[in-house]
Amino acid sequence: MGDLKIKVLLVDDEPIELDLLEHSINWEELGISQIRRASNGKRALQMIREEMPDIVITDIRMPVMDGLALARHIMAEEMPVKLIFLTGYDDFSYIQVAFRVEAVDYVLKPVIPVKIRSVLRQTIERIQREKGLRTSIEVSKYLILEQLILGETSEELYKAFEGDTNRYFLILVFGKWEKQVYKKIPTEIAGVSYGIFSPAACAFLLERNFDLQLTVCEIMEILSGRGEWAAVCYTEAKNVKELHRAYEACSSYADRIFMLEPGTILSVDRIDTAPKEDLSAAVLQPTTDRLTAIIPEGNAEVTVQAAEELFVSIKSRLRRKTQVTGCLKEVLRQLEEYFVHGNLGIKPFLTCSMEYTAEEIENSAFISCAQKSFQSYLMQIHSYYQMQGQGKKSWVVRQVxxxxxxxxxxxxxxxxxxxxxxxxxxxxxxxxxxxxxxxxxxxxxxxxxxxxxxxxxxxxxxxxxxxxxxxxxxxxxxxxxxxxxxxxxxxxxxxxx
The missing domain is CATH 1.10.10.60 (Homeodomain-like)
Known part of the structure; x- marks a missing residue:
């Protein structure tokens, strides 16, 4: 299908459907270089913002966020994604809505491989016409600069900046990044250049003759309302060959940033060497045991207090993010095993699964975000037991x-x-x-x-x-x-x- 490499995201709440779709098509033959999967529209939207696939093949009917709601988000954010809907409902009203949200096509379930291949070929041809085929790979200065920042060194890379005497401040901003927001920063703030994109922390370069602190505040202002953020700035301007040292130093503060409050701005000039205290699931076991004892009593205040005490203990020391998230996921697993596993009555209460909550905790930029996700899952279980004591159905009606x-x-x-x-x-x-x-x-x-x-x-x-x-x-x-x-x-x- 040409030199253009295509990325595809498959979205369906049925793992079997995803497996059939993924393994019934020769993706490479179509020029598709990457296949990713998501189990609902909410997770798919996050992945689209982070990775920007070319094509999204999504079921219409899904929990958490359905395919039509996902499509409306894509339209509202003007993301250049081609949508193909899958539906088991041969219903004209669904098809009408699908095209109102600018789907390029739809395929009825059960999916026939020859049909989906045909739709994919047409969609890829459309993308090719819009983008134009690239017959040669052009490596821009920005891509070379990214390699240098990450620590790759070679005379070939340096040649691209031969004679360049510019010096830059490096700014590393932590949070949940989306590519379109990342690209917005250099277009709106004078002196800021591209650095490195990642879903967890993005680096920006600022020309030496601009005010570093003022620029960081401007970046944070643009990001306000789009989540929670913190920044680490290297206070000494560096030339192109020295930028890796600044990036390495700023990156070393990732654990410290995770333990601090969103909105923090650190100015640094060296690698963070502060000791981090270990955290193990065994340290949290008394809290886990306490939660399993008090949740069935249905007292929200006591449950919330126990969870808050857990996080006060964690926050009392500087710790490694991987250890904190790992321990919290282990507590979740134990709570799920104790309260949810084999309990068919509680499952309708769960707006999000333990696996989804664990993933949210894993991807949290700050411990406060991890705490919010953890307590949300905890309170789902609490709600179940609270309703058992009050008459769950009448309680729901009363709340509505x-x-x-x-x-x-x-x-x-x-x-x-x-x-x-x-x-x-x-x-x-x-x-x-x-x-x-x-x-x-x-x-x-x-x-x-x-x-x-x-x-x-x-x-x-x-x-x-x-x-x-x-x-x-x-x-x-x-x-x-x-x-x-x-x-x-x-x-x-x-x-x-």
Missing amino acids: REYVEMNYKNGLDLERLGQQLYLSENYIRTIFKEQTGSTILEYITNYRFSKAEQLLKNKTLKIGTVSRMVGYENVSYFTSLFTKRYGISPREYQNRF
Whole structure:
């Protein structure tokens, strides 16, 4: 298929489907150089942001985040990805939505290899037309500079910078990076050049005649609202041949940065030689034993306190990130084995699995992020036992009703409610319908219109005001729903009083 190397991401919540898809196609024959896999849309979105594949082949129906929601994120972030949908639903409405989110094609399940190969060939040809085939590999100065920063040395590499007298500050920014954000920094901040991209920490070069501290603050300002970040700056400007020393020094502070708070900016001029104290799972065993004893009691305050004490103990010393994340994953494994393994009743409560939580902890840039993921999984288990004591189904209904009463004036987000309760959206919907006989959407609508009836009795209120007060920004839509529901318009209803 030419010299253009294509990267593909396969997304499906069924491992068997992923295996069949991966092994039924000769990818190399199509010019596809990399195949990656994801089990849901949320994980796929993270991988797309980090690795930017050319083609994403995704199922439509998946837990956590479905294929259509994934596609909408890709569109919103303007990522140059070609989407191919897989669906077991021969339903025209799904196909219509697929093309509204700019899918290039769709394939019905069960997937026939010859069909998917045909769709892939057409998609690759489209990519080739858009990008143009490269007949020779051009190595830019930026790529050579990256090799030098990483420590590769050769006269051939140095020749590209022969006569270059520029000196640079090196800035290493820790956090969860996406390539499009990484590329944004040099275009928006004067004096900043590309350095090295990685999903965990990106390096930037700053020309010597610019203010180092001011520039770091500008970078952090651009990144605000996009996650949590910290930076290490080498305070001495270096020439091209010396940049590896600065990069090596900044990188040595990775463990220290992990243990510090997001927003930290360190200025350094040497490698970090501070001793790190060892941490083993055995040190955390008393806390693990305590959690297994107190969680079934259903006391949220005691459970949270035990988890916080665990992290206070970890944070009391400077430690290696790999040891911290490794020990936390071992605690998770023990809790999963104790509470979840073989317990069919608890599984519907888990909005994310132990494996997914362990992966989040592994990829955490800071210990505070690891703590958040750890406690989130812990509270899922706690919620299960709390509901056992209160009557789990009535508890869910009560929580939904309280949430609607508190938020009916604003946008109601069932995903957010699920996060608050540590329950899956589908579980909440199912229990509510089972217990009340109506869907959550029906309950929300009934509640809003009961409030609208009360408000319309006040003739001083305008219809548009009432509409917004009960959560409908579009007055025409509110009027239409009201008229259909009551047989008269809101104005006619108001005039009765």
